[in-house]
Amino acid sequence: xxxxxxxxxxVPARKIKASSRQVxxxxxxxxxxxxxxxxxxxxxxxxxxxxxxxxVPSFRALGIKYLWGRTWDPVNNxxxxxxxxxxxxxxxxxxxxxxIPFSFAVAVYLGEYNTKGWFSxxxxxxxxxxxxxxSVIYGFWGLLVLVPIVRNFEIKMGILPYGIGIFTAxxxxxxxxIPYAAALGREMIxxxxxxxxxxxxxxxxxxxxxxxxxxxxYTKSGLFAGILLSLGRALGETMAVTMVxxxxxxxxxxxxxxxNTMASVIANEFTEADHTVYLSALIxxxxxxxxxxxxxNMVGKxxxxxxxxx
Amino acid sequence: xIQITKNLRNHLLTFSALGLFxxxxxxxxxxxxxxxxxxxxxxxxxxxxxxxxxxxxKTGIQVNYQSIGSGGGILQLTNKTVDFGASDAPLNxxxxxxxxxxxxxxxxxxxxxxxxxxxxxxTASLKLTPDVIADIFLGKITKWDDKRISSLNAGVTxxxxxxxxxxxxxxxxxxxxxxxxxxxxxxxxGTKVGSGTAVNWPTGLGGKGSEGVSGLVKQTPxxxxxxxxxxxxxxxxxxxxxxxxxxxxxxxxLASVSAASNIKLPDDAKVFFTNSDAADGYPISGFTWVIIxxxxxxxGRSAKKAQNLLQLLWWNIHDGQQYATPLNYxxxxxxxxxxxxxxxRSATYGGKPILK
Numbered sequence: 001x002x003x004x005x006x007x008x009x010x011v012p013a014r015k016i017k018a019s020s021r022q023v024x025x026x027x028x029x030x031x032x033x034x035x036x037x038x039x040x041x042x043x044x045x046x047x048x049x050x051x052x053x054x055x056v057p058s059f060r061a062l063g064i065k066y067l068w069g070r071t072w073d074p075v076n077n078x079x080x081x082x083x084x085x086x087x088x089x090x091x092x093x094x095x096x097x098x099x100i101p102f103s104f105a106v107a108v109y110l111g112e113y114n115t116k117g118w119f120s121x122x123x124x125x126x127x128x129x130x131x132x133x134x135s136v137i138y139g140f141w142g143l144l145v146l147v148p149i150v151r152n153f154e155i156k157m158g159i160l161p162y163g164i165g166i167f168t169a170x171x172x173x174x175x176x177x178i179p180y181a182a183a184l185g186r187e188m189i190x191x192x193x194x195x196x197x198x199x200x201x202x203x204x205x206x207x208x209x210x211x212x213x214x215x216x217x218y219t220k221s222g223l224f225a226g227i228l229l230s231l232g233r234a235l236g237e238t239m240a241v242t243m244v245x246x247x248x249x250x251x252x253x254x255x256x257x258x259x260n261t262m263a264s265v266i267a268n269e270f271t272e273a274d275h276t277v278y279l280s281a282l283i284x285x286x287x288x289x290x291x292x293x294x295x296x297n298m299v300g301k302x303x304x305x306x307x308x309x310x
Numbered sequence: 311x312i313q314i315t316k317n318l319r320n321h322l323l324t325f326s327a328l329g330l331f332x333x334x335x336x337x338x339x340x341x342x343x344x345x346x347x348x349x350x351x352x353x354x355x356x357x358x359x360x361x362x363x364x365x366x367x368k369t370g371i372q373v374n375y376q377s378i379g380s381g382g383g384i385l386q387l388t389n390k391t392v393d394f395g396a397s398d399a400p401l402n403x404x405x406x407x408x409x410x411x412x413x414x415x416x417x418x419x420x421x422x423x424x425x426x427x428x429x430x431x432x433t434a435s436l437k438l439t440p441d442v443i444a445d446i447f448l449g450k451i452t453k454w455d456d457k458r459i460s461s462l463n464a465g466v467t468x469x470x471x472x473x474x475x476x477x478x479x480x481x482x483x484x485x486x487x488x489x490x491x492x493x494x495x496x497x498x499x500g501t502k503v504g505s506g507t508a509v510n511w512p513t514g515l516g517g518k519g520s521e522g523v524s525g526l527v528k529q530t531p532x533x534x535x536x537x538x539x540x541x542x543x544x545x546x547x548x549x550x551x552x553x554x555x556x557x558x559x560x561x562x563x564l565a566s567v568s569a570a571s572n573i574k575l576p577d578d579a580k581v582f583f584t585n586s587d588a589a590d591g592y593p594i595s596g597f598t599w600v601i602i603x604x605x606x607x608x609x610g611r612s613a614k615k616a617q618n619l620l621q622l623l624w625w626n627i628h629d630g631q632q633y634a635t636p637l638n639y640x641x642x643x644x645x646x647x648x649x650x651x652x653x654x655r656s657a658t659y660g661g662k663p664i665l666k
Binding site: 075271 | 405481504507511514522529
C-alpha cells in the first residue's frame with residue numbers, strides 16, 4: 001500500500017515539474033510576443049512624437065499658414081506646403097484611377113478564370129515581381145522611355161511638351177501599385193465559397209453574372225482594402241516620382257504640368273537644409289504626410305466597415 | 311491589411327528621422343590617434359578618396375571620410391563627432407552661431423559650374439554674357455533665337471526653340487555657387503531669388519543630381535541646365551563660354567578655374583570668388599573648404615591627434631594637389647595656396663600654434 005502511495009506521489013511530482021516548466025515557457029513566450037508588439041507601437045508613436053517635436057521651430061515661425069502657403073523659398077525662409085500636398089494627392093489618386101482596371105482585371109482573371117496552370121503561375125509571379133523591382137529602376141525607365149512617349153503625346157495634343165510632370169509620375173506610380181490591389185483581390189476572390197458560385201451557376205447565371213452579382217459583392221471589402229494598400233504605397237513613393245515629376249515648387253495648373261510631392265521634396269532637400277527653420281519645415285512636411293496617410297486610412301476603414309455591415 | 315499600409319508608411323517616414331539621428335549618434339568611436347574622421351561635401355569625395363589613400367600608404371594615418379553633403383558635414387563638426395568637415399559653402403550666420411567657436415576655412419580645390427544645353431544643329435560652344443544668363447534663368451529670355459543671344463554668337467545659327475530651364479532639385483553646393491554668381495551679376499536675381507543650396511526658381515524643371523539635370527537636358531531640345539565642370543568633362547558634354555568681369559569670353563577648364571581664384575583673397579579665404587576679376591578666370595567657380603576648429607584642444611583630444619590632422623591638411627594643399635588634375639579638379643592657385651598656408655598656421659592647441 002505504501003509503495004503504491006509512493007508511486008502515485010512521485011509520478012505526478014515529476015509531471016508537475018515538467019508541466020510547470022511548460023507553463024513557464026508558455027508565459028515567457030507570451031510575454032516576448034507582447035513586448036515585441038509593444039515595441040512596434042512605441043516605435044510608431046516615437047516617430048510621430050519626433051516629427052511633432054522637430055516641427056516646432058517651423059510651426060513657430062510659419063504657423064498654420066504653412067499648410068496653404070504657396071511659396072517654398074529656402075533663401076527667405078518662407079515655406080508653404082500646399083503645392084506639394086496637392087502634388088502628392090494628385091499623383092496618388094490619378095495613379096490609383098489608372099491602376100484599378102488593371103489590378104482588378106488581373107485579380108478576377110487569376111482568381112476566377114485561370115487559377116491553375118503554367119500561364120496562371122507565371123502571370124502571378126510576374127505581377128508580384130512588379131512589386132519587387134526597386135523604385136529607382138522605375139524612375140530610370142520612366143525618364144528614358146516613358147518621358148519621350150508622353151512628350152510626343154503632348155506635342156500632338158498641343159500642350160507645352162515638358163514630357164515630365166504629374167501625369168508621367170502618375171503613370172509610373174500606377175504600374176508600381178498594380179500588384180498590391182491585384183494580389184489581395186486575387187486571394188479574396190479565391191476565398192468566395194464555391195457553394196455560392198455553384199448555386200448561381202445552377203440558376204442559369206453566366207460567368208459575367210456570377211462575377212458581378214456573387215463575387216464582387218462578396219469580396220468588395222477585400223478589394224477596397226487592396227486599393228487602400230495601393231494608395232498608401234503611392235502616397236509615400238519617393239525615388240521614382242522625383243525622377244519624372246519635374247520637381248518645381250510652382251502650383252501645378254494642369255495634370256500635364258510639372259509639380260512635386262511631399263516625399264520627393266523631403267528626399268531632395270533634406271541633406272543640404274542649412275537653417276533650423278528649413279530643416280524643421282521639411283520635417284513638418286513629413287508630419288503632414290503622416291497625417292494625410294492616417295486620415296486616408298481612417299476614412300478607408302470607415303468605408304470598409306460600411307461595406308461589410310450591409 | 312490597413313495595419314500593413316500604416317506600417318509601410320511609417321517605415322518610409324522613419325528614413326527621414328533616421329537620417330537625422332544617424333548624424334547625431336554616429337559618435338566618433340575610434341579615439342585612436344592614427345584615425346581621423348571627416349564628413350561633408352560629396353563634390354570633393356573622389357579627390358579626397360584618392361588623397362587619403364595615398365596619405366595612408368605614406369604615413370599610416372587612416373582617414374575615414376563620409377560624403378554626406380556639406381550641410382551634414384558642418385552639422386557633424388558642430389556636434390564634434392568628426393575631426394573636420396568639408397563644405398562647398400562657407401558657414402552661414404546661423405551655422406556660425408551654432409558651432410559656437412572660431413573655425414578655420416581651408417580651401418582644398420576649386421570647382422566650377424558650367425552651362426550645358428541641347429540645341430539640335432549647334433555643335434559650337436555658345437558665348438553668353440552674365441546679364442543674358444541671368445535673364446534666361448529669370449525667364450525673361452524665352453527663345454533661343456532671341457536677339458540678345460544671337461548677337462553674341464555671330465556665325466552660329468541658333469534655332470528657334472523655346473528655352474527650358476533645368477535646375478537641380480536637390481539641395482547642392484553646385485546650386486549655391488551658381489545662384490551666388492547670378493545674384494552678383496544681376497541685382498534683380500539678388501532681390502527676387504537670392505542664393506543658396508536650394509532656391510525658389512522662377513521657372514523651369516528640377517532634376518535630381520547632376521545626372522538628373524544632364525538627363526533632362528539631353529532629352530529635351532531647347533533645354534539648358536547647369537552642372538559641375540567635372541561632370542561635364544567626364545560625360546563630354548557641350549558647354550557655354552562665359553564673359554568674365556574683364557570682358558573676356560572664357561572656356562571653362564581646369565586651368566581657367568584655377569586662374570579665377572588667383573586674386574587677392576581675404577585672410578580667412580571665406581569667400582565665394584564667383585565673378586572673379588582675374589583676367590583669365592572662369593567666373594562661375596568656387597572653393598571646397600575643409601573646416602576645422604581653430605582651437606584644437608577640445609573634447610579631450612590629444613595634441614598628437616591635432617598635429618596629425620594639421621599635417622594631413624598641410625599635405626593636402628601641397629603634395630596632395632598633384633592628384634587634382636588627373637581627377638578633373640582644379641588645383642589651388644598660387645594666391646589661394648599662400649592664404650591656405652597662413653590659415654593652417656593659425657590653428658592652435660592650448661593656445662600654441664600646432665604647425666611650426
